[in-house]
Amino acid sequence: MTFPPAPRRPRPRPGPRTRPRLIATDLDGTLLRDDKTVSARTVAALAAAEAAGVEVFFVTGRPARWMGVVSDHVHGHGLAICANGAVIADLRDGHRIVRVRPLERDDALATVHALRAAAPGVSFAVERTEGIHYEPDYPPFHHDPGATFAPAEKLLTDHNESFYDQPVLKLLAYHPDQDPDAFLALGRGAAGAHAEFTRSSPSALLEVSGRGVSKASTLAHACEERGIAPEEVVAFGDMPNDLEMLGWSGTSYAMANAHPAVLAATTHRTWTNEEDGVARIIEELLSR
Known part of the structure; x- marks a missing residue:
C-alpha cells in the first residue's frame, strides 16, 4: 500500500496482515472531523466493516446523551462505550444505558478535597447518568x-437534590493556569488512590472515573463476552484517555494529530481525523 507524504508528522505504517474481529475507535479527534461530523468515506467504511462481519465499537469520553452524532452509523450490536468506560449505551434504543461502572461518592469527595488542597483554583463538574452539574x-x-450550580461537595452529598440517587459517572476538574499534562500528573499523585485520572481536552481538564474504570477495562469485558481476544482487536485514538485501550488492543493506531504520548505508545500510525485516517485503515484491513 502506498501512503501519501506526511511532512513534519509521523508517516503512516501498515498494520496487521489479517482481518480483525473488532475495531474500537475513539470519536473526537479520531473518527470525527474537527467540525464533529462523520465524513461520507467514514460512514461507508463503518458499514463495510459490519457487512464483512467485523464488529465496530465507538469508545469515547462523551456521555451517552452526546452520541447523536454517530447514532445513525452504529451497526450490528448497536452498543457504544461512553464516559471513558463508565457506561455502555444502546444507541439503537434511545441511548439507553445498559451498564454503569460508577465513581463511588466517597471516592469522589476524597478526590475533590485532595485536588482543592493540591491545586488551589480548581473547579469541578459532576457527570451523572442523566446530566451534568457544575460549580x-x-x-x-x-x-x-x-x-444545577453548587459547590461539588453539595452536588455529591445533598439528599434533597433530584439527581442524588443517580450514579456518578465522572468528576471533571478544571484549572485555569495549570499545564494540562502537569495537572494530570498532579491529580494522579494527589488522589490516585481514590480514582482513575485521564484527560482528552487541550485545556487543563481532568476526567476522573471510578477505580479500575477505563476505556480498556470496559472494552475488555465486552470482548470477553464475545469471545474476542485482544490480538483480534484493532484500536484507534489520539489522546491520553485512549492510552489504556490502545495498549490493551493487539494492534493500535495513533492518529497523525495525536498527543505525543499516544504517538510514542502505539504500534502504528494513520492519517489525521481530517484526512479520514480511521476509514483509510478500515478499507485496507477489509481488502486483506
Missing part, C-alpha cells in the same frame, strides 16, 4: 439545560 466557577464548556 459556579466551572467554565461554560457545555452547560446542559437544567443543570
Whole structure:
C-alpha cells in the first residue's frame, strides 16, 4: 500500500496482515472531523466493516446523551462505550444505558478535597447518568439545560437534590493556569488512590472515573463476552484517555494529530481525523 507524504508528522505504517474481529475507535479527534461530523468515506467504511462481519465499537469520553452524532452509523450490536468506560449505551434504543461502572461518592469527595488542597483554583463538574452539574466557577464548556450550580461537595452529598440517587459517572476538574499534562500528573499523585485520572481536552481538564474504570477495562469485558481476544482487536485514538485501550488492543493506531504520548505508545500510525485516517485503515484491513 502506498501512503501519501506526511511532512513534519509521523508517516503512516501498515498494520496487521489479517482481518480483525473488532475495531474500537475513539470519536473526537479520531473518527470525527474537527467540525464533529462523520465524513461520507467514514460512514461507508463503518458499514463495510459490519457487512464483512467485523464488529465496530465507538469508545469515547462523551456521555451517552452526546452520541447523536454517530447514532445513525452504529451497526450490528448497536452498543457504544461512553464516559471513558463508565457506561455502555444502546444507541439503537434511545441511548439507553445498559451498564454503569460508577465513581463511588466517597471516592469522589476524597478526590475533590485532595485536588482543592493540591491545586488551589480548581473547579469541578459532576457527570451523572442523566446530566451534568457544575460549580459556579466551572467554565461554560457545555452547560446542559437544567443543570444545577453548587459547590461539588453539595452536588455529591445533598439528599434533597433530584439527581442524588443517580450514579456518578465522572468528576471533571478544571484549572485555569495549570499545564494540562502537569495537572494530570498532579491529580494522579494527589488522589490516585481514590480514582482513575485521564484527560482528552487541550485545556487543563481532568476526567476522573471510578477505580479500575477505563476505556480498556470496559472494552475488555465486552470482548470477553464475545469471545474476542485482544490480538483480534484493532484500536484507534489520539489522546491520553485512549492510552489504556490502545495498549490493551493487539494492534493500535495513533492518529497523525495525536498527543505525543499516544504517538510514542502505539504500534502504528494513520492519517489525521481530517484526512479520514480511521476509514483509510478500515478499507485496507477489509481488502486483506
